[in-house]
Amino acid sequence: MTQARFQVWRGNSSGGKLVDYSTEISEGMVVLDAIHQIQATQANDLAVRWNCKAGKCGSCSAEINGQPRLMCMTRLNELDLGEPVTVEPMRAFPPVRDLVTDVSWNFRVKKQIKKFKPRPPDAPDGTWRMQQEDVDRVQEYRKCIECFLCQDVCHVLRDHQLHEEFVGPRYLVYTAALEMHPLDTEDRLSELRKAHGIGYCNITKCCTNVCPESIRITDNAIIPLKERVMDDAFDPLVKLIGLMTKKVAGP
Amino acid sequence: MGDYQTHEYDVLVIGAGGAGLRAAIEAAAQGTTVGLVCKSLLGKAHTVMAEGGVAAALANVDDRDNWKVHFTDTLRGGQYLNNWRMAELHAKEAPDRVRELEAWGAMFDRTPDGRILQRNFGGHKYPRLAHVGDRTGLEMIRTLQDHGIHQGIEVHMEVTVTTLLKDGDRIAGAFAYDRERGRFRLFRARAIVLATGGIGRAFRITSNSWEYTGDGQSLAYHAGAALQDMEFVQFHPTGMVWPPSVRGILVTEGVRGEGGVLLNSKGERFMFQDIPENYRAQTADTPEEGWRYTQGDKNARRPPELLTRDHVARCIMREVREGRGSPHGGVFLDIAQIKEKLPKAAEHIKKKLPSMYHQFKQLADIDITTTPMEIGPTTHYVMGGVRVDGDTQMSTVSGLFAAGEVAAGLHGANRLGGNSLSDLLVFGRRAGEYAARFAKDHQPGRINSEEVEAAGREALAPFDRSGGESAYQVQHELQDMMQDLVGIVRVEKEMERAAEGLGALWQRAAKTTVVGNREYNPGWHTALDLKALLTVSEAIVRSALARKESRGGHFRDDFPAKDPAYQTFNCVVEKGLDGGMRLRKEPIPELRPDLKAIVDELK
Incomplete structure (x- = not known):
């Protein structure tokens, strides 16, 4: 058994600091195990979110040695234990307590995105037909576990705090899943361009790099959506019709 | 005290996994106002962990399937202790519930002609599980969540209910605290739906998250409701065993459905050596026939790895006990060997079992496309619950x-894989519908302010004490004791020791103290959870002592055989007038003649 040192951010909305802990580690341990061990033996009130402990629920997001990661999927043997391991809450969201942040903004944003609207069923029994390849394409987006690490790392949100103007990578992936769903008939392009601020993304791929589900957020979700938005907004034919209707309706 | 926020709804749903979400959606659709309370963030509930699929006799892959076959499979798996009316409704309604998810945006894997694909699973006669790779639960909870948020349901995230409030004999509301600030909430409701899931945290080795502390069973029990079948806890045969920190994490049955085999340290497929009589006719004679079954050959019978979970778990225990286990106390689950039979086997495995591949690679440094996994039983599910x-x-x-795992009846003595996701859809919807009807037919109950005050005092008591031990300590000891004395193999003496142990743990729980304040304090939350954990543990121990036979998830080393005399009743526990737990044997109503005819025909 060896000891490892940790510096865990303790505090709340009025401030906080890194606190030193040391705990025994064993083979295969992940950061969340160490946090739980510290919680059970040294700091009973250490606040942390977690559920599945297997990378499936996306609850235990944190910044480990400055990197946005899931605590349950970060093995201690891949970290340099010669130095203390720092564990901090996600910085793009307001702190609640210790490692827990207020992520409620994400849930409000999701509600603003128009929901799935399927075409009429394909068969008399009310069912649809879809091909596996269509499913596979959309499943890449639907793999998302809503850990919000992509939101945490996105500089538009983290540095510029444009939460009111930009929905963030998670909700661009969500919109992509809806827009590319083979049965969906809703149109979300105008909101994407305006209220949801897709133009703010300058495709630095930070979100893609931190995604624990390896969703190619930028290449497969954001860029195709940007293309659709551009086609929609700057389609010359649409523009022409727009101009003509304006003329007719004009004073 | 006296300081709390009040909310009022026609229907309050407690728990936001699949059952709770489905109930809330239905209650809202019936035109009632709905509040939904969950302990975690929305979309993180245990449904997200479900891997293999949702069972429904869609007959897309094998047209011999229908509700009658699903019904008899469910009864056979449950060893005939099931509430047969629930098994009937479940089998009949599951296909519509699955198709409805597609209308809400779910995308299941497809057959070549574009319909919903179905896979084999233990105890299901035909390929029946609609799925999305091995993360069907995520697909389901996200579909319900994303549909539900547009139905006018008010969601209260990270709120824990500690007490149900009554007006005479009927329900009137619930008392809760929010995790963020530790403030109290009073929910007034005409009807309440419990959808809080299971009890896995009563055991040391479990696939369940911190939330699974038996809240709903305990809330119901203390409100005077009956619990039934609590002796039936499902130990899933395949949990991870190594490294220690991942012990208990689930390995989907889908691995076996895709052709994975169980091997002992001698390389023997030991499952072939012990096939129960009532499954013999439907089980493959040879490994070759078993393989053909997994590949969709309709003339082949299922391999013994796909026998019911209770049986497979016990066979694994036997191998380990008799010295034929793997290095870390499990056995081997080998999917890599399909490379001898399939071209591009590695790609196939990654495609069919992506999250298993990921999980082993990342947490155990094992590539399942080349190396067998080490697995062993893990506490997974409770068949028993609210009657x-x-x-x-x-x-x-x-x-x-x-509705869902917190309720008893559908699964009897053992649940079939895939019948949980269908359970929560079918009965989540029914609970939502009937709760809404109840709310329309009844005025709100009166809230007794003394009860509210008492609930508040009880919740704050750990702060008022000093010098006691931490709640984690008590919780860990309870988990060790239940694991060691009331686990997969049970005997009278050990369970009696557990019953005594519980008495001592109740006393220690009443003295735990917490450090810090009410703001997001897991030490405090753990202290409050102990009441529920101890209540359900007591129900399990008492029911298990009363069932002097072995059946389904309940195995008694001192009574290793099934006893027909015990097939006629369910163990039911209730709170007695003296406050103690009382057990009675509730006769199972005779099977309706038309259903009996189906069972006899499909035997």
């Missing part, structure tokens, strides 16, 4: 409903 009416899901307390 409900089969049609309406109402408990024995007026206005209190229960």
Whole structure:
């Protein structure tokens, strides 16, 4: 058994600091195990979110040695234990307590995105037909576990705090899943361009790099959506019709 | 005290996994106002962990399937202790519930002609599980969540209910605290649906998250409702065993459905050596026939790895006990060997079992496309729970409903894989519908302010004490004790020791103290959870002592055989007038003649 040192951010909305802990580690341990061990033996009130402990629920997001990661999927043997391991809450969201942040903004944003609207069923029994390849394409987006690490790392949100103007990578992936769903008939392009601020993304791929589900957020979700938005907004034919209707309706 | 926020709804749903979400959606669709309370963030509930699929006799892959076959499979798997009305409704309604998810945006894997694909699973005669790779639960909870947020349901995230409030014999509301600030909430409701899931945290080795502390069972019990079948806990045969920190994490049955085999340290497929009589006719004679079954050959019978979970778990225990286990106390689950039979086997495995591949690679440094996994049983599910009416899901307390894992009946003595996701859809919807009806037919109950004050005092008590031990300590000891004395193999003496142990743990729990304040304090939350954990543990121990036979998830080393005399009743526990737990044997109503004919025909 060896000891490892940790510096865990303790505090709340009025401030906080890194606190030193040391705990025994064993083979295969992940950061969340160490946090739980510290919680059970040294700091009973250490606040942390977690559920599945297997990378499936996306609850235990944190910044480990400055990197946005899931605590349950970060093995201690891949970290340099010669130095203390720092564990901090996600910085793009307001702190609640210790490692827990207020992520409620994400849930409000999701509600603003128009929901799935399927075409009429394909068969008399009310069912649809879809091909596996269509499913596979959309499943890449639907793999998302809503850990919000992509939101945490996105500089538009983290540095510029444009939460009111930009929905963030998670909700661009969500919109992509809806827009590319083979049965969906809703149109979300105008909101994407305006209220949801897709133009703010300058495709630095930070979100893609931190995604624990390896969703190619930028290449497969954001860029195709940007293309659709551009086609929609700057389609010359649409523009022409727009101009003509304006003329007719004009004073 | 006296300081709390009040909310009022026609229907309050407690728990936001699949059952709770489905109930809330239905209650809202019936035109009632709905509040939904969950302990975690929305979308993180345990449904997200479900891997293999949702069972429904769609007959897309094998047209011999229909509700009657699903019904008899469910009864056979449950060893005939099931509430047969629930098994009937479940088998009949599951296909519609699955198709409805597609209308809400779910995308299941497809057959070549574009319909929903179905896979094999233990105890299901035909390929029956609609799925999305091995993360069907995520697909389901996200579909329900994303649909539900547009139905006018008010969601209260990270709020824990500690007490149900009654007006005479009927339900009137719930008392809760929010995790963020530790403030109290009073929910007034005409009807309440419990959808709080299971009890896995009563055991040391479990696939369940911190939330699974038996809240709903305990809330119902203390409100005067009956619990039934609590002796039946499902130990899933395949949990991870190594490294220690991941012990208990689930390995989907889908691995075996895709052709994975169980091997002992001698390389023997030991499952072939012990096939129960009632499954012999449907089980493959040779490994070759078993393989053909997994590849969709309709003339082949299922390999013994796909026998019911209770049986497979016990066979694994036997191998380990008799010295033929793997290095870390499990056995081997080998999917890599399909490379001898399939071209591009590695790609196939990654495609069919992506999250298993990921999980082993990342947490155990094992590539399952080349190396066998080490696995062993893990506490996974409780068949028992709140006793409900089969049609309406109402408990024995007026206005209190229960759906999903927290309710008992559908699964009897053992649940078939895939029948949980269908359970929560079918009975989540029914509970929502009947709770809404109840709310329309009844005025709100009166809230007794003394009860509210008492609930507040009880919640704050750990702060008022000093010098006691931490709640984690008590929780860990309870988990060790239940694991060691009331686990997969049970005997009278050990369970009696557990019963005594519980008495001591109740006393220690009453003295735990917490450090810090009410703001997001897991030490405090753990202290409050102990009441529920101890209540359900006591129900398990008492029921297990009363069932002097072995059946389904309940195996007694001192009574290793099934006893027909025990097939006629369910163990039911209730709170007695003296406050102690009382057990009675509730006769199972005779199977309706038309259903009996189906069972006889498909035997």
